[in-house]
Amino acid sequence: MRYHQLGDVPAKRHVQVRENGRLLTEEVLGFEGFSGNESILYHLQSPCRLKDIGSFEPIVREEWTPATHAWRLANTAPVEPASDPIHGRRLLMFNGDIEVSVCKPTEVYDGFYRNGEGDEVIFVHRGSGMLETVFGDLAFRAHDYVVIPRGTTYRFELDGDEEQVWLCFFTPGEIETPHRYRNRYGQLLEHAPFSQRDFHPPTELRTHREEGDFELTVRVRDGFQRYLLDFHPFDVVGWDGYVYPYTFSVDDFEPVTGRLHQPPPVHQTFQGPNFVICSFCPRELDYDPRAVPLPYHHSNLQSEEAIYYVAGQFGSRKGVEIGGITLHPSGLPHGPQPGLVEKALGTRRTEELAVMWDTFRPMRLTRLWQELDDPGYAFSWSEGPALSTVT
Ligand SMILES: [Fe+2]
Numbered sequence: 001m002r003y004h005q006l007g008d009v010p011a012k013r014h015v016q017v018r019e020n021g022r023l024l025t026e027e028v029l030g031f032e033g034f035s036g037n038e039s040i041l042y043h044l045q046s047p048c049r050l051k052d053i054g055s056f057e058p059i060v061r062e063e064w065t066p067a068t069h070a071w072r073l074a075n076t077a078p079v080e081p082a083s084d085p086i087h088g089r090r091l092l093m094f095n096g097d098i099e100v101s102v103c104k105p106t107e108v109y110d111g112f113y114r115n116g117e118g119d120e121v122i123f124v125h126r127g128s129g130m131l132e133t134v135f136g137d138l139a140f141r142a143h144d145y146v147v148i149p150r151g152t153t154y155r156f157e158l159d160g161d162e163e164q165v166w167l168c169f170f171t172p173g174e175i176e177t178p179h180r181y182r183n184r185y186g187q188l189l190e191h192a193p194f195s196q197r198d199f200h201p202p203t204e205l206r207t208h209r210e211e212g213d214f215e216l217t218v219r220v221r222d223g224f225q226r227y228l229l230d231f232h233p234f235d236v237v238g239w240d241g242y243v244y245p246y247t248f249s250v251d252d253f254e255p256v257t258g259r260l261h262q263p264p265p266v267h268q269t270f271q272g273p274n275f276v277i278c279s280f281c282p283r284e285l286d287y288d289p290r291a292v293p294l295p296y297h298h299s300n301l302q303s304e305e306a307i308y309y310v311a312g313q314f315g316s317r318k319g320v321e322i323g324g325i326t327l328h329p330s331g332l333p334h335g336p337q338p339g340l341v342e343k344a345l346g347t348r349r350t351e352e353l354a355v356m357w358d359t360f361r362p363m364r365l366t367r368l369w370q371e372l373d374d375p376g377y378a379f380s381w382s383e384g385p386a387l388s389t390v391t
Helices: 340-344 367-372 375-379
Strands: 004-007 025-030 038-043 052-058 072-075 090-094 099-103 112-115 119-126 129-133 136-140 144-148 153-158 165-171 211-220 223-231 236-241 246-249 268-272 275-280 304-311 324-328 353-359 364-366
Touching (some): 072 375, 090 367, 129 144, 136 144, 144 268, 364 367
Antiparallel strands (some): 025 038, 038 236, 090 099, 112 153, 119 144, 119 165, 129 153, 144 246, 268 275
């Protein structure tokens, strides 16, 4: 990320800063033990201040271990909207590097939340609202990736009665834009499919001074620890640095196209430890008259490939609805389903929109996936005779 500042910060770090005579509390919030990116926040109160320590609730993952290894499809459309943006996240798949949940919140969480053990990316399929954070307010809308670094205390406000459909990623590692898109100073290169202008930091810092009871839930040690504060946690009068939440709209992703088919890495949007997140966006297709404008069959021998279908018709899939997720696991090839390549020849444009995550270690599934699983998907390449005569 680039340097950003909101509110008032002093000309020098680590000096006395006062507001109406009151000495402010300086907090350095950073990664990798003072070696990674950091921001410096100026609080009215110590961010350690507590009224009480509440309960600790371990995270329980209801794993489903399928009896067979196969290509899988689950449709998240029937998942009923419920709960709030934190407790309403329903886990679909996970491994030690990433967790993927669907969330369709219908209400706000009155308390505050902070992830103390990982970064989050929320892809907003439908809905809009405001992410209120210790760094300031960040508006979000449909098709935004909302990236929330660990350590960010936040709460969501939701717009009106609008339906909210979110895909939530969690990683104990760091969410970054791909290193190959950046020069040695960190600036995004000309060939990157986005620029710094496409990343939107919080726009308004509101310093809260309210006293009272404020619940804070922190995800830490694979569970949720509750605390009770006696002062509003958004008590920052200014901050600056490189760590803060931001939005990036998938509609601002500039697709890379070519004479012949471009490989999946051109769609890469984020990277994390042992996984990538990619965006398949509406674009012109391969323009050579001999081109096959769909992916070739491929065996990703060291990765699992999951795609969430957001809008449009995905050219290489049939029978997959909006809200569906395909999981093409390691050890098996996959490619367009029968008839789709022939149908696509000569096509010059696609309106598909999808989010993909490739993981280098196997994904584990949950009971929710089992509920949504379509066991027929594995046979979707097997329609028609094995060999047909071309006449
Ligand atoms: Fe693939």
